[in-house]
Amino acid sequence: MVDVLDIDNLSKRYGSIQAVDRLSLKVAQGSIYGILGPNGSGKTTTLGMVLDVVRPGSGTYTWFGQPISKETKHRVGALLETPNFYPYLTARKNLQIVADVKGSNYKSILQVLNLVGLEQRKHTTFKGFSLGMKQRLAIAAALLNNPEVLVLDEPTNGLDPEGIAEVRELILKIAAEGKTIILASHLLDEVEKVCTHVAVLQHGQLRAEGRVDTILSAKDQLIIGADSIPEVVEVLRKLPFVEAFQPERDTVHVTLHEGFGSKELNKAMFEAGVTLSRLTLHRKSLEAQFLEIIKSENR
Numbered sequence: 165m166v167d168v169l170d171i172d173n174l175s176k177r178y179g180s181i182q183a184v185d186r187l188s189l190k191v192a193q194g195s196i197y198g199i200l201g202p203n204g205s206g207k208t209t210t211l212g213m214v215l216d217v218v219r220p221g222s223g224t225y226t227w228f229g230q231p232i233s234k235e236t237k238h239r240v241g242a243l244l245e246t247p248n249f250y251p252y253l254t255a256r257k258n259l260q261i262v263a264d265v266k267g268s269n270y271k272s273i274l275q276v277l278n279l280v281g282l283e284q285r286k287h288t289t290f291k292g293f294s295l296g297m298k299q300r301l302a303i304a305a306a307l308l309n310n311p312e313v314l315v316l317d318e319p320t321n322g323l324d325p326e327g328i329a330e331v332r333e334l335i336l337k338i339a340a341e342g343k344t345i346i347l348a349s350h351l352l353d354e355v356e357k358v359c360t361h362v363a364v365l366q367h368g369q370l371r372a373e374g375r376v377d378t379i380l381s382a383k384d385q386l387i388i389g390a391d392s393i394p395e396v397v398e399v400l401r402k403l404p405f406v407e408a409f410q411p412e413r414d415t416v417h418v419t420l421h422e423g424f425g426s427k428e429l430n431k432a433m434f435e436a437g438v439t440l441s442r443l444t445l446h447r448k449s450l451e452a453q454f455l456e457i458i459k460s461e462n463r
């Protein structure tokens with residue numbers, strides 16, 4: 165599959181702050197790629213560099229295998245901050261003004277309004293829009309040139325729960341139309357719900373990258389206790405459905421392969437002659453895993 169964006173060793177420093185530190189990542193065509201990190205981790209600076217509004221300190225990037233140019237810029241739509249729409253003008257008139265600035269055709273206005281679900285509200289003035297509708301109009305503006313890629317920075321920031329749901333649904337709809345989406349967010353939950361791939365950033369450095377289902381998969385752990393932990397460990401080593409285990413002082417934390425649970429583990433222990441004094445399920449929250457990624461890389 166073609167890489168839409170290829171970032172190679174990109175860095176940016178502001179005085180004593182290393183905002184982005186030797187960052188490399190590839191965004192495949194058709195993916196919804198989340199750049200996830202706490203505030204100040206370098207997400208906006210990274211997007212700014214690849215959109216040619218922030219000059220990189222060092223490193224390179226390509227779009228569609230080519231250095232950035234007028235032609236590649238035309239293929240990428242971006243929403244880095246909410247545009248200043250005119251409150252007393254209608255949705256359509258506001259988009260006409262954006263189209264004039266971008267030099268795009270008025271014909272696409274109705275198409276994008278339709279795509280973001282605002283076609284029926286094209287004559288409504290901007291000030292009459294809900295927060296979610298305002299953000300959808302901003303996304304419509306970014307889609308005016310029918311770009312292949314849409315870049316969004318914290319697209320649900322400041323929205324109410326209804327607006328958040330609307331915008332997330334819209335992102336999935338746009339991706340289903342075949343566009344690649346690159347989305348920066350500090351919300352783990354958002355990336356998990358919306359994205360196919362994720363890069364986790366901290367202090368401008370890449371901490372983890374991959375498919376969301378592998379990087380952020382919430383694997384449950386079983387915690388087992390027994391009189392003899394070495395005996396438990398001995399059995400665990402031989403069980404084919406045990407993915408990993410970690411002995412603690414008087415318990416062992418066990419992760420099982422997909423499709424296996426406490427029943428199978430209990431049965432296997434019983435058959436091996438080990439009586440468990442404890443068998444509990446510990447559901448790992450994604451939040452905990454995200455924190456672990458950051459913590460483990462910090463050691």
Ligand SMILES: Nc1ncnc2c1ncn2[C@@H]1O[C@H](COP(=O)(O)OP(=O)(O)OP(=O)(O)O)[C@@H](O)[C@H]1O
Pocket residue numbers: 178181182183201202203204205206207208209210350
């Ligand atoms: N123009 C600037 N001048 C000085 N420092 C900056 C500038 N822009 C960003 N920084 C600093 O660079 C670091 C990375 O900021 P950046 O905005 O890229 O992070 P972020 O992950 O997008 O965070 P947020 O979600 O809060 O915007 C921060 O420490 C920030 O204070």
